[in-house]
Amino acid sequence: MKRAERRPVGRARQDGFTLLELAIVVSLIAVLMGFAIDRLIGLQVDAERVQMQRVVGTLRSAARMEMAGAIVHHDMARLGRLDGGNPMALLEQPPPNYVPPKGEPRRGDRAAGGIPQPGEWSFGNGYLVYHVKNTDYFQSTGKKGEVRYRLTLDYDDVNGNGRFDAALDHPRGLVVQAVDEFRWLRKPVVPAVADLENL
Numbered sequence: 165m166k167r168a169e170r171r172p173v174g175r176a177r178q179d180g181f182t183l184l185e186l187a188i189v190v191s192l193i194a195v196l197m198g199f200a201i202d203r204l205i206g207l208q209v210d211a212e213r214v215q216m217q218r219v220v221g222t223l224r225s226a227a228r229m230e231m232a233g234a235i236v237h238h239d240m241a242r243l244g245r246l247d248g249g250n251p252m253a254l255l256e257q258p259p260p261n262y263v264p265p266k267g268e269p270r271r272g273d274r275a276a277g278g279i280p281q282p283g284e285w286s287f288g289n290g291y292l293v294y295h296v297k298n299t300d301y302f303q304s305t306g307k308k309g310e311v312r313y314r315l316t317l318d319y320d321d322v323n324g325n326g327r328f329d330a331a332l333d334h335p336r337g338l339v340v341q342a343v344d345e346f347r348w349l350r351k352p353v354v355p356a357v358a359d360l361e362n363l
Contacts, residue, residue: 206350209301212283213348216294219259219285220313223292223340226254227315231338240330243338247317247328250287251340254315261285282309290314291343300352306344314343 181189234242250268252258262285263278280286283297291312296302299309306312320334321327328335 205298209298209348212297216311219294220340220342223251223254223313227251227338227340230254231335234335240335243317243319243335244328244330246315246338248290249315251292251313251315252285252287259285292340301349302346303349304344304346306346310344311346312343313340315340 230246231243234240246254250265252262252264258264261283263280265287268287280293280295282295282299284295286293286295291314294311294313296304296309296311302309304311316339317328318336318339319328320336322332322334323329
């Protein structure tokens with residue numbers, strides 16, 4: 165004689181997830197992805213900031229070496245010619261994200277005179293410009309998303325004429341300095357209501 169199988173009273177046996185369990189799992193995955201994406205964006209901003217600082221540090225070292233070379237070779241007039249010039253010209257090999265101006269010999273992979281994209285360097289009108297890629301995490305007193313640098317000769321103007329005179333004036337340094345004040349942010353810039361109305 166066979167025994168009849170007993171079924172549980174009330175709910176039938178389930179083999180899968182309930183809709184509520186599935187919704188909870190999907191919500192947890194979405195929250196974790198949100199944290200991961202936020203962290204990834206922060207790392208991209210940090211990488212861009214460090215890359216920009218590395219290039220500026222390299223340019224400053226090259227300017228100091230150029231100054232030392234002019235002193236050793238007693239060629240102070242060379243320093244006057246560099247004032248306001250392109251700091252990238254001091255490097256043997258410019259960074260790969262440098263777009264040379266039209267008329268400058270091609271160096272590296274980039275053709276001269278191209279339009280700089282975010283994350284690239286360019287030179288024009290006496291300024292070396294970095295075009296920021298992560299503009300929401302960057303503030304500057306200059307044009308939005310840009311920071312300008314200038315190669316400047318610092319000297320004691322002995323004769324007071326406002327120009328570097330290699331025979332009279334005393335050079336103190338050849339410096340690459342930021343023209344615009346800027347800062348990198350940990351959180352993105354939220355546009356003001358007035359900015360949103362102008363869109």
